[in-house]
Amino acid sequence: MNVPTVQVIGIEKSYFRTRALDGVSFDAGAGITGLLGPNGAGKTTLLRMMATVLAPDAGDLRLLGWDPGKADERLAIRRRLGYMPQEPGFHRNFTAFEFVDYVAILKEMVERKARHDEVRRVLALVGLEGVIGRKIKALSGGMRRRVALAQALLGDPDLLVLDEPTAGLDPEQRLRFREIVSERSTDRTVILSTHQTEDVAALCPHVVVMDEGRVLFGGTPRELAEVARGRVWLAAERAPGAHLSWRTGDGDHRNIGQAPGGANLVEPTVEDGYLLLVGHRAFDEEAA
Amino acid sequence: MTTAWHVEPEILARYSAGEVDDARAFSLESHLLACERCRAALAATGGEDRERLDRSWTRITEMLDAPRPGVVERGLVWFGVREHVARLLAATPSLRVSWFAAEAIALGFAVIAANASASRGRGTEAVLLVFLVMAALIPVAGVAVAYGRGIDPTYEVGLASPMRSFGLLLIRAAAVLGTSTVLAGAAALALPGPDWTAAAWLLPSLGLTLACLALATRVRPLVAAGSVAFTWILVAASVSYGRADRLIVFRGQGQFAFVFVIAVSAWVLARRRDAFDQGVME
Numbered sequence: 001m002n003v004p005t006v007q008v009i010g011i012e013k014s015y016f017r018t019r020a021l022d023g024v025s026f027d028a029g030a031g032i033t034g035l036l037g038p039n040g041a042g043k044t045t046l047l048r049m050m051a052t053v054l055a056p057d058a059g060d061l062r063l064l065g066w067d068p069g070k071a072d073e074r075l076a077i078r079r080r081l082g083y084m085p086q087e088p089g090f091h092r093n094f095t096a097f098e099f100v101d102y103v104a105i106l107k108e109m110v111e112r113k114a115r116h117d118e119v120r121r122v123l124a125l126v127g128l129e130g131v132i133g134r135k136i137k138a139l140s141g142g143m144r145r146r147v148a149l150a151q152a153l154l155g156d157p158d159l160l161v162l163d164e165p166t167a168g169l170d171p172e173q174r175l176r177f178r179e180i181v182s183e184r185s186t187d188r189t190v191i192l193s194t195h196q197t198e199d200v201a202a203l204c205p206h207v208v209v210m211d212e213g214r215v216l217f218g219g220t221p222r223e224l225a226e227v228a229r230g231r232v233w234l235a236a237e238r239a240p241g242a243h244l245s246w247r248t249g250d251g252d253h254r255n256i257g258q259a260p261g262g263a264n265l266v267e268p269t270v271e272d273g274y275l276l277l278v279g280h281r282a283f284d285e286e287a288a
Numbered sequence: 289m290t291t292a293w294h295v296e297p298e299i300l301a302r303y304s305a306g307e308v309d310d311a312r313a314f315s316l317e318s319h320l321l322a323c324e325r326c327r328a329a330l331a332a333t334g335g336e337d338r339e340r341l342d343r344s345w346t347r348i349t350e351m352l353d354a355p356r357p358g359v360v361e362r363g364l365v366w367f368g369v370r371e372h373v374a375r376l377l378a379a380t381p382s383l384r385v386s387w388f389a390a391e392a393i394a395l396g397f398a399v400i401a402a403n404a405s406a407s408r409g410r411g412t413e414a415v416l417l418v419f420l421v422m423a424a425l426i427p428v429a430g431v432a433v434a435y436g437r438g439i440d441p442t443y444e445v446g447l448a449s450p451m452r453s454f455g456l457l458l459i460r461a462a463a464v465l466g467t468s469t470v471l472a473g474a475a476a477l478a479l480p481g482p483d484w485t486a487a488a489w490l491l492p493s494l495g496l497t498l499a500c501l502a503l504a505t506r507v508r509p510l511v512a513a514g515s516v517a518f519t520w521i522l523v524a525a526s527v528s529y530g531r532a533d534r535l536i537v538f539r540g541q542g543q544f545a546f547v548f549v550i551a552v553s554a555w556v557l558a559r560r561r562d563a564f565d566q567g568v569m570e
Contacts, residue, residue, distance in 0.1 A: 051448045055566065071562055075450055083448040089441025091379045093358070102379055103442065105372045106449035106456075112371060151445065161448075 004029050004062075005159065005189040006050065011059035013045055013213075020045040021056070022213040032185045034204035035193040038278055042213040043193035044086050047163045050191055051083040064159055064189075079108070082157035086164045086193075088148035092137040096128055096147050099136055103151040122150040125180055127173075141168045149177065153184075160184065162192040166199050178203050197271040200224075207270075211278045221270045228268035228276045233259045244275055295319060295326045297333075304333040360384065373459060380460045381439065382430035383467065391426055391468065395475035398422055406480035413534040416485060420538055421524045423472040424492035425517055428500045430464035432513030439509060453564040457501070465497055488538035495546035496520055498553035505560035 004027035013021040021042045035043045048054040049061055052068045064080055066073035090099055100119045109115040123132050126146040136144065145168050152160060160181070166174050181190055182203060194200060200207050201221050209217040209224065217224060234252040238245040242255035256276055259265060295303075295316060302308050303316050320327050357365070357374070360383055364374035377383055398419040405415045435457045437443050447453060469490070476486035496516055503512035527542075528534045536542065 048444070051444070053444050053447045071565065074565070078448060078450040081448055083445060085444050088445065089443070091441060094379070098357070098375070102375055103445060103449065105375055106446050106451040108450050110372050115372075 005064050007062040009060040011056045011061060013057050020213050024215055026208050026215055026218050028189060028191060030187055030189055032190040032204045033206045034200040035208050035210060036200050036274055037210035038195060041210040043210055044163055047161050047193055051161045052077055080158040082152035082160045084148050084152040084162045084165055090136045095133050095135055096123060097132040099147060100151050104154050107154055118154060122153045125153060126150045127176060142170060142173055145169060158188050160190040164194060165192055166194060166196055197274050201270040209274060209277050216277045224273040225268045225270050228272035230265060231259055231276060232256050232268045232272045233263035233265050243279060300330050301333050304330060376456060376459060377463050381433045382464050391471050395472060399475050399478045403480050417528055417534050420489045423489040424496055426472060427465045427468040427493050427497045428513050428516055430468050431461045431497050431500055432509045434460040434464050436509035454561040457564060461501060485535060491543050491546040495549035498550055502553040502556040505563040
């Protein structure tokens, strides 16, 4: 890994008796790091800490070399941060332009012309130049997510924190999103959460798998797939010893678990590795 | 194509040098589109350079792309509020027309009740007490819904931005306090037999608003406002109960007490202002 720009060291966080993060540690450098995990894994809690809006109960966090627990360093981080929350809120009576302009003002862009140019630039980046005068409440869910992404891109931030950025996007929009984010990831740090393994496989050179507030895996998508090597096989029926099994479009059953002798082993995917790690929780969620 | 009139050479030269105002520049540009002779004259001045064209295009784009601000935002700019501050204020729930209407209706009822009571020859003190207690609380309610978690839909994005949350809260609180004061002041003028009591809510409203902001450094704004309102109503009711002078809480000692509340609240707020920027209280 290159020089870490994000350092997460033994982070803990509880909400009353529920432990959301239980000693989470990992490093991330320039490029895209994907946090993968089922709902309730603690991804959003961790990303909110990286966005400086939530403080950990214990542990250390370093963002771009600064400590978000100190007021002056937190301000320095916020000046270089772009954040897209999981459920971005909007002033619905604002137009797309006005909303992004509003966030630009919060980001200390006071000079009107330069600010408006920047607002137009980010709205064009996410392909919304045609609807900038339309009220937020009249936009589709996918368009609103793109407005939320546009505000995060304001000022070309060094650290981009995106919580479930591809949720609600259609395949074409998802491709466009990958293009936008990957273009920005060469010398900047992007941390995104998702439970879409294809996003991770397509975008992230580094992936962290979380479940129940703990890190289960950290490495490349290829290494995540390797976790399942020798443990994925196809069969005509659901194998009794398989942890997970589902019928594919070809009519075969794809089984994950301890393969029996003579099984028809297949090349594992990122999804296989992920499912093997998070087990039934993720499988149940995807089935739902 | 050409037209019946042509631009004076001196004006063309000034336009070429970028020395005419926007309104005249637009007018000239409309004419130039239709008049070949003036375009040729402009070219002869050495004008129509790339830079000027770019500036014109940017200006046109700005006009077309930047949507016309809403009523509140335009009103604020008209009153001299800076454009970017007006946009921050336009997102304040308690600076919307519907909120002003609700305030006006509440105050209107109190004024009507006081006038009705006076016209029937009854004492107006009880109704006046309700008016004064309510007028002092209106800005507290406005500040409670001006900014904060669960109030502002962009709260988390705002918190993650470099603009100080305390600064944003103060800007909005000041605007809410100002508009509420104007509304309550106008209502007070319509009270029967105006005397000094018509203005007796001013210090309490400032004191309660600051107390609410000071408490909001510890708890959510809505909880802070609820606590302040509950305490205020309880104090006002218990102090006035059974007294010959029901407005005693608004007399000299009461006003002095609010000077003390203002001083303490301002001190707490100044000391704990960073709490607004620290992150979500969970």
